Amino acid sequence: MANTYVAIQTVTVGSGGSSTIGFTSIPATYTDLHLLLSLRTTGVGSSVGSIGQITFNSTTSGYSLKDVYGQSGGEGSGAFTFATTYIPTGRDDNATQTASTFSNCSVYITNYANTNNKSVFLDAVNESNSATAHSMAFMSALWSNSATINAITITSGDGNYVQYSSATLYGIKNS
Amino acid sequence: MPATYEPISTTTLGTAVNAVNIGSIPSTYTDLRLIYKAINISSQDSVLINFNGDTANNYSSTILGGNGTASGSERRSSVPYIIVTNNYVNLLDGMGIFDFMNYANTTTVKSVLMRSGNAANSVTASSGLWLGTSAITSINLRNGGAFTFGIGSIFTLYGIKAA
Numbered sequence: 001m002a003n004t005y006v007a008i009q010t011v012t013v014g015s016g017g018s019s020t021i022g023f024t025s026i027p028a029t030y031t032d033l034h035l036l037l038s039l040r041t042t043g044v045g046s047s048v049g050s051i052g053q054i055t056f057n058s059t060t061s062g063y064s065l066k067d068v069y070g071q072s073g074g075e076g077s078g079a080f081t082f083a084t085t086y087i088p089t090g091r092d093d094n095a096t097q098t099a100s101t102f103s104n105c106s107v108y109i110t111n112y113a114n115t116n117n118k119s120v121f122l123d124a125v126n127e128s129n130s131a132t133a134h135s136m137a138f139m140s141a142l143w144s145n146s147a148t149i150n151a152i153t154i155t156s157g158d159g160n161y162v163q164y165s166s167a168t169l170y171g172i173k174n175s
Numbered sequence: 176m177p178a179t180y181e182p183i184s185t186t187t188l189g190t191a192v193n194a195v196n197i198g199s200i201p202s203t204y205t206d207l208r209l210i211y212k213a214i215n216i217s218s219q220d221s222v223l224i225n226f227n228g229d230t231a232n233n234y235s236s237t238i239l240g241g242n243g244t245a246s247g248s249e250r251r252s253s254v255p256y257i258i259v260t261n262n263y264v265n266l267l268d269g270m271g272i273f274d275f276m277n278y279a280n281t282t283t284v285k286s287v288l289m290r291s292g293n294a295a296n297s298v299t300a301s302s303g304l305w306l307g308t309s310a311i312t313s314i315n316l317r318n319g320g321a322f323t324f325g326i327g328s329i330f331t332l333y334g335i336k337a338a
Binding site: 004005031032064065066067068069075076077078081108110111116117119120121123138139140141142172173174175 | 178179180181182185210211212214239240241242243244245246268269270272290291292293294295296297298299300327329331333
């Protein structure tokens with residue numbers, strides 16, 4: 001039987017850093033997409049980490065979400081619901097946090113190539129060797145748009161993504 | 176490289192229904208993953224799971240959820256279903272990712288990890304347990320009330336092999 005969980009592309013940030021990581025010309029031949037992120041930024045704006053921004057097809061409208069989060073010893077819901085022009089990556093490790101720590105985020109996108117609105121589920125965590133500078137969250141997001149997703153952009157919310165930050169996009173077929 | 180992540184079945188709804196049954200699940204995989212995209216669910220209620228037609232009080236669940244304002248958790252035990260979502264969730268246009276571990280063994284009871292929600296109402300992470308020791312051969316996903324999964328909703332079951 002054919003392999004149905006296929007690595008489409010991996011992007012790794014080079015030594016100069018980059019404010020964005022992107023995928024273009026995503027084929028419409030899969031059922032779902034799974035994006036795995038490992039990120040660290042040069043930002044210093046928040047000791048808990050920077051909020052990266054995921055957008056589809058270079059569009060900055062139509063996003064909504066609900067979240068549950070835990071960070072700095074607290075927990076709740078609504079930490080990211082302000083985001084309507086992008087889907088947050090959770091919080092990316094940044095320059096205020098333990099050296100060489102990279103955040104992790106799993107982004108599962110269902111039926112990205114059909115004409116329905118696109119449902120997305122995210123699990124995100126940024127760890128550091130600190131009592132307070134860490135977070136985790138899970139989110140259910142929606143992109144209210146009927147277009148096939150053919151491009152994904154991850155934009156740093158503070159500073160640039162550092163060398164070795166990476167993103168891998170997988171395609172999953174249901175037949 | 177051998178394929179270790181394979182689609183077993185896909186159900187795309189041509190009519191609105193309040194339950195989806197995935198049967199004839201082979202025992203040849205290590206784990207199962209169910210992905211669904213639910214469209215136009217008719218009203219707010221819970222989503223429930225049964226295995227192999229067992230509707231006795233052999234299930235328990237723990238739910239952690241949030242609605243954008245508050246978070247909370249809930250526990251159900253010795254009930255006739257695994258509850259995926261409860262008051263936190265209205266799956267008007269949402270999705271779920273369920274992982275069934277070691278589903279085919281005939282020695283241990285079965286557990287499932289679940290992620291589900293939609294952006295309009297809420298999101299949950301939950302776990303479930305079925306006290307059955309049979310291999311899981313069917314999964315019934317249904318609502319706890321009268322609502323329906325709408326036309327175009329898609330349910331796909333994948334099998335995952337450890338080797």
